[in-house]
Amino acid sequence: MPFETVGSPAMWAGFILFVLAMLAVDLGIFHRKAHEIRLREAAAWSAVWVALAIVFNIGVHALFGPERALEFTAGYLIEKALAVDNIFVFVVIFAAFRVPAIYQHRVLFWGVLGALVMRAAFILAGGAFLQRFHWAIYVFGGILALTGIKLLLQRNHEMHPERNPLVKAFQKIFPVTPDFVGDKFTVVRNGRRFATPLLLALVAVEVTDLIFAVDSIPAIFAITTDPFIVFTSNIFAILGLRSLYFLLAGVIEKFVYLKVGLSFVLIFVGAKMLLMDVYKIPIGASLAVIASILGLSIAASFLKRPGASLPPAVKE
Numbered sequence: 001m002p003f004e005t006v007g008s009p010a011m012w013a014g015f016i017l018f019v020l021a022m023l024a025v026d027l028g029i030f031h032r033k034a035h036e037i038r039l040r041e042a043a044a045w046s047a048v049w050v051a052l053a054i055v056f057n058i059g060v061h062a063l064f065g066p067e068r069a070l071e072f073t074a075g076y077l078i079e080k081a082l083a084v085d086n087i088f089v090f091v092v093i094f095a096a097f098r099v100p101a102i103y104q105h106r107v108l109f110w111g112v113l114g115a116l117v118m119r120a121a122f123i124l125a126g127g128a129f130l131q132r133f134h135w136a137i138y139v140f141g142g143i144l145a146l147t148g149i150k151l152l153l154q155r156n157h158e159m160h161p162e163r164n165p166l167v168k169a170f171q172k173i174f175p176v177t178p179d180f181v182g183d184k185f186t187v188v189r190n191g192r193r194f195a196t197p198l199l200l201a202l203v204a205v206e207v208t209d210l211i212f213a214v215d216s217i218p219a220i221f222a223i224t225t226d227p228f229i230v231f232t233s234n235i236f237a238i239l240g241l242r243s244l245y246f247l248l249a250g251v252i253e254k255f256v257y258l259k260v261g262l263s264f265v266l267i268f269v270g271a272k273m274l275l276m277d278v279y280k281i282p283i284g285a286s287l288a289v290i291a292s293i294l295g296l297s298i299a300a301s302f303l304k305r306p307g308a309s310l311p312p313a314v315k316e
Helices: 009-030 039-064 066-096 101-132 136-153 165-173 197-221 227-239 241-248 258-274 283-303
Strands: 186-189 192-195
Touching (some): 009 101, 039 066, 066 227, 101 136, 165 197
């Protein structure tokens, strides 16, 4: 199953340089000193990242046509919705490790940087694997559908990131200081290097993104098999994750039906992959279904009466 891409080597290089430049501007100029991100600053940066994604997609439409532009939009929506789901987990991680608000941006910056590298590796490996083994698309589709069903049944499942086996293994290898040491991830004491709780929080964030990548990469391959569209839509969604966190962290619990919507989105894209050789759902229809599911879940969350209970869900 040959994969065609609209991205030339120059476009790939240009996009990667753009991402690195934006990250340098973000950390080197606007966030050189650790500070608590206020709502206005988070809203401004969120608007910047969304605007850049829109401008990029306009360029995709102009250069490669409406089909690729719709694929980018659908992929971006899926990844953005999964990114919002990530925020639920980040809130839990920062609470579990008691990370002060002033240092949370630093953790998320390096967490996102690690996520960019992991997503790039997943996309390249996933694309090569699907190109060589067509049957893998059914495996990915089945995993997505089962993940959606599991998320629907276990949406009230409590998370304990500090109990994650990888985090515990890290603590056994690295001695950890009992308190934070400013915004440092490690510190040397008596000639020995110690990790700080801030580094533990970063490890938990990276582990979380690794888990989410297992779902998100197959989901976007259900929309398009063009590696350039997969990569760029994924990266744009991740780049806005930090500002979105600070914008929504205080109200994220109000999106009570978002996980329900995400469950049905994953089930839909899983079914789309399973049916790909029988009937290929048009990208316009896929985009409409995804946008409708997410829109209805957000609207239902805002319309939910305060104090009303959610429908029961199966707990572990």
